[in-house]
Amino acid sequence: MKPVLEGRDVSRSFGGLMALHRVSFQLFEGEIVGLIGPNGSGKTTLFNAITGVFPPQEGEILLDGKPVSRLKPFQICRMGIGRTFQIVRPFLKMTCLENVLVGIVGRDEKGTSREERVEQALSELEFVGLGGQSHRLAGSLTLLQKKMLELARALATRPRVLLLDEVLAGLNPSEILQALDMIEAIRVKRKVTIFWVEHVMGAIMTACQRIIVLDQGRKIAEGPPDEVRSNPRVIEAYLGGADA
Amino acid sequence: MSEFLMFLTNGLVMGGINAISALGVSLVVGIMRVINFAHGEMYIFGGYLSYQLAVGAGIPPVLSMLCSVAAVFLGGLAIEKWLIRPTYGDEMYSLIITFILSIILQNAALLIFGPYPVKPPSLVFGATNIFGLFHYGNQRLLSLALAAGIIGAIMYLVRRTWFGKSVRAISQDREMAAMLGVDHLKVNMISFGLGCALAASAGAIIAPIFPVTPSGSGAVSLTAFVVVVLGGMGSLKGCIVGGVILGVLENLGAAYISTDYRHIFGFIILIGVLVLRPWGLFGKRI
Amino acid sequence: MKRAGLAGVFLIAILVPFFLNQYWLHVAIISLFYVMMASSWNLIAGYTGQVSFAHAAFAGVGAYTSGMLALYGGVHPALGIIAGTLLAGVLGLGLGGLCIRMGGIYLSLTTLGFSEILRIIITNEEQWTRGTMGLQIPGVFSVYSKTHYYFLFLAVTLAFLVLMRRLLNSDTGLAFRAVLNDELAASTSGIDTVRVRLMAFTSSSAMAGLAGGLYGHYLMLITPDIPSLGQMFLVLAMAVIGGMGSFAGPIIGAIALEFLSEYIRIYGEYHLLLFGLVALVIARFAPSGMVGLWEKIWRRR
Numbered sequence: 001m002k003p004v005l006e007g008r009d010v011s012r013s014f015g016g017l018m019a020l021h022r023v024s025f026q027l028f029e030g031e032i033v034g035l036i037g038p039n040g041s042g043k044t045t046l047f048n049a050i051t052g053v054f055p056p057q058e059g060e061i062l063l064d065g066k067p068v069s070r071l072k073p074f075q076i077c078r079m080g081i082g083r084t085f086q087i088v089r090p091f092l093k094m095t096c097l098e099n100v101l102v103g104i105v106g107r108d109e110k111g112t113s114r115e116e117r118v119e120q121a122l123s124e125l126e127f128v129g130l131g132g133q134s135h136r137l138a139g140s141l142t143l144l145q146k147k148m149l150e151l152a153r154a155l156a157t158r159p160r161v162l163l164l165d166e167v168l169a170g171l172n173p174s175e176i177l178q179a180l181d182m183i184e185a186i187r188v189k190r191k192v193t194i195f196w197v198e199h200v201m202g203a204i205m206t207a208c209q210r211i212i213v214l215d216q217g218r219k220i221a222e223g224p225p226d227e228v229r230s231n232p233r234v235i236e237a238y239l240g241g242a243d244a
Numbered sequence: 245m246s247e248f249l250m251f252l253t254n255g256l257v258m259g260g261i262n263a264i265s266a267l268g269v270s271l272v273v274g275i276m277r278v279i280n281f282a283h284g285e286m287y288i289f290g291g292y293l294s295y296q297l298a299v300g301a302g303i304p305p306v307l308s309m310l311c312s313v314a315a316v317f318l319g320g321l322a323i324e325k326w327l328i329r330p331t332y333g334d335e336m337y338s339l340i341i342t343f344i345l346s347i348i349l350q351n352a353a354l355l356i357f358g359p360y361p362v363k364p365p366s367l368v369f370g371a372t373n374i375f376g377l378f379h380y381g382n383q384r385l386l387s388l389a390l391a392a393g394i395i396g397a398i399m400y401l402v403r404r405t406w407f408g409k410s411v412r413a414i415s416q417d418r419e420m421a422a423m424l425g426v427d428h429l430k431v432n433m434i435s436f437g438l439g440c441a442l443a444a445s446a447g448a449i450i451a452p453i454f455p456v457t458p459s460g461s462g463a464v465s466l467t468a469f470v471v472v473v474l475g476g477m478g479s480l481k482g483c484i485v486g487g488v489i490l491g492v493l494e495n496l497g498a499a500y501i502s503t504d505y506r507h508i509f510g511f512i513i514l515i516g517v518l519v520l521r522p523w524g525l526f527g528k529r530i
Numbered sequence: 531m532k533r534a535g536l537a538g539v540f541l542i543a544i545l546v547p548f549f550l551n552q553y554w555l556h557v558a559i560i561s562l563f564y565v566m567m568a569s570s571w572n573l574i575a576g577y578t579g580q581v582s583f584a585h586a587a588f589a590g591v592g593a594y595t596s597g598m599l600a601l602y603g604g605v606h607p608a609l610g611i612i613a614g615t616l617l618a619g620v621l622g623l624g625l626g627g628l629c630i631r632m633g634g635i636y637l638s639l640t641t642l643g644f645s646e647i648l649r650i651i652i653t654n655e656e657q658w659t660r661g662t663m664g665l666q667i668p669g670v671f672s673v674y675s676k677t678h679y680y681f682l683f684l685a686v687t688l689a690f691l692v693l694m695r696r697l698l699n700s701d702t703g704l705a706f707r708a709v710l711n712d713e714l715a716a717s718t719s720g721i722d723t724v725r726v727r728l729m730a731f732t733s734s735s736a737m738a739g740l741a742g743g744l745y746g747h748y749l750m751l752i753t754p755d756i757p758s759l760g761q762m763f764l765v766l767a768m769a770v771i772g773g774m775g776s777f778a779g780p781i782i783g784a785i786a787l788e789f790l791s792e793y794i795r796i797y798g799e800y801h802l803l804l805f806g807l808v809a810l811v812i813a814r815f816a817p818s819g820m821v822g823l824w825e826k827i828w829r830r831r
Binding site for chain 3: 273277279327330335336337339340341343344345347348351352355462466469470473505507508511512514515518519522
């Protein structure tokens with residue numbers, strides 16, 4: 001079976017600093033794979049590389065076997081890679097409906113009317129539980145609602161793969177449960193493959209089938225949660241070395 | 245031949261002035277990512293204050309120059325603290341604010357000083373024979389020497405002092421510098437004040453040769469921007485080289501091609517560099 | 531409620547020539563010019579976050595193109611204005627193409643350079659433009675009537691604003707605002723941000739060309755003051771004080787400031803200084819301008 005998303009020897013440096021060093025990974029359809037590592041290990045850099053924000057300087061990213069590394073971020077999105085951000089970034093001065101509409105407009109499909117797009121946007125909002133909030137400004141939402149809005153906007157772009165960047169950060173336990181339900185719903189009902197960076201260990205260990213561990217720009221472990229949890233190198237990376 | 249040498253040396257003198265002026269802009273752009281549109285106004289305030297103190301208050305010329313530069317430095321500190329810092333690094337708003345500030349200062353200068361050009365007294369008189377090839381005014385030579393001296397002082401500042409080290413750290417990697425404990429706020433404020441002071445010193449130095457007028461401030465700002473872009477944003481070397489190149493080109497161009505279009509060379513260089521090689525001669529590749 | 535308000539404003543606008551004398555009617559016409567200028571500048575600065583200093587220059591392109599075509603080529607001003615608009619749009623596309631990618635400071639500096647180059651060329655090519663002495667060009671109407679000009683300007687301005695409104699409410703407008711709010715999030719949501727900003731820049735420059743062409747044929751004497759940074763500042767101040775990023779802001783700012791500057795002119799040429807001070811205070815303390823302040827007061831009730 002061919003992977004949906006694949007990275008081969010992805011490398012990226014900033015100034016003299018090697019942020020990613022020959023990182024390779026594969027995600028298969030329908031999977032939910034976690035990406036963990038201490039601060040500064042390159043997790044968000046890898047996401048930025050995949051989405052074309054800071055493209056890889058060496059190596060390749062492939063979506064369904066097609067290389068996407070040299071494309072611009074908006075093109076990569078249209079090909080089917082969506083993302084959310086570590087610090088949530090909805091369009092604050094626009095309404096929830098407009099936020100999601102941007103995702104739909106971004107798909108750049110001809111032939112849909114305004115009404116159809118609005119309907120699609122409303123159904124995405126319903127899906128994430130913001131159905132009643134369509135006319136509220138994104139800036140006035142709670143943190144959890146903003147994260148849900150970001151998810152709705154990303155879903156509106158009809159991604160094959162969704163990159164979640166610390167989506168649980170800042171949420172209280174009950175909110176975390178709601179978010180986990182939503183992520184699972186996205187994976188199952190919308191058939192999206194999920195690649196998930198997270199610090200909330202408990203959640204990611206239970207939700208993911210497979211975990212990849214980065215440390216200082218290198219992949220140091222990969223496997224089912226139990227294996228990774230007891231891997232001495234992983235433990236050392238978190239407890240021992242440079243936790244900047 | 246001696247005529248050509250004279251134009252060339254004029255170009256060098258202007259080049260030195262351009263360099264100092266550009267250093268003032270480059271420092272602020274490199275540290276704060278802010279373009280100070282009011283730069284030209286600081287320059288003419290340097291000239292005008294120097295004149296007012298020397299002629300109006302009878303203070304010795306050297307002292308009036310120093311005092312006017314100091315006054316503009318303090319003004320720059322205040323502007324950074326109250327007008328620019330609150331924009332929290334929003335490039336658009338800081339641009340707009342300095343642009344508005346420049347209009348305010350320009351009109352204020354017209355009101356306070358009047359539209360007539362003023363010329364502070366020269367510090368030295370007479371002319372020197374350069375290598376037996378041509379005669380050149382001593383005041384101009386002094387200006388060149390002062391400009392070189394200031395450049396030297398800035399280079400020392402950047403290489404040896406804590407301020408200089410902070411500046412270099414920030415311009416290389418902002419986040420790293422913050423993590424290492426560099427006091428951003430203080431560095432920003434001093435940088436801006438210094439930027440304004442450099443503009444004022446350029447104005448004060450050139451004023452005994454070419455009188456300053458409030459309506460000339462726009463051209464000064466634009467020239468400084470051109471030099472910074474040509475030399476490369478954030479590069480000290482670039483300011484010097486760019487300043488000299490522009491000074492020489494403009495003077496030779498005005499002398500041999502056309503005086504009306506003398507300022508257009510600068511803008512053509514500006515756009516050309518921005519389009520073909522935005523990081524200029526010595527800037528960091530983006 | 532809003533409709534009634536708009537209808538009222540429209541009614542007043544139509545009746546203006548009947549209760550203003552010639553001098554103030556002139557001021558009203560000029561303020562309509564600035565409404566077009568400030569609104570179109572707002573499209574790039576307020577709605578897509580790019581501070582261009584070339585706006586007045588594009589108005590100059592419109593004015594001089596149309597004026598020279600009419601004077602030397604006998605072209606009817608209506609056609610000339612269209613030509614000026616198109617040329618401004620093409621130049622905007624070119625200039626934008628050069629500097630949109632770089633954005634921010636680089637864009638501002640490039641537009642500044644462009645503006646000054648244009649002004650220097652216009653000033654120096656006296657053979658064609660008569661430089662600072664000004665170029666006398668024919669008006670739109672064979673018989674001069676301020677009232678006619680007023681209605682012409684009103685009609686064009688209204689059409690202008692309606693078009694802008696529709697643009698902003700369209701998908702393109704949505705993309706504009708997304709780019710303004712958060713360019714990174716917009717690009718990862720599939721928006722071609724460079725293309726969006728370029729479209730905004732090009733349409734905005736064409737609009738400035740249109741406004742400039744019309745303005746030139748009204749004044750019938752065009753000077754290099756039109757494409758100057760002083761004019762650029764006025765347009766900027768009107769947008770800032772009125773409220774950048776809102777639709778009504780630049781409109782209100784333009785009308786208010788133009789009428790105000792005429793009042794102040796009675797006391798002396800202080801209007802630039804005064805506007806500068808007000809604009810500074812607003813940019814510093816109330817970045818959403820008068821419209822923003824009004825909305826805040828309204829919300830408190």
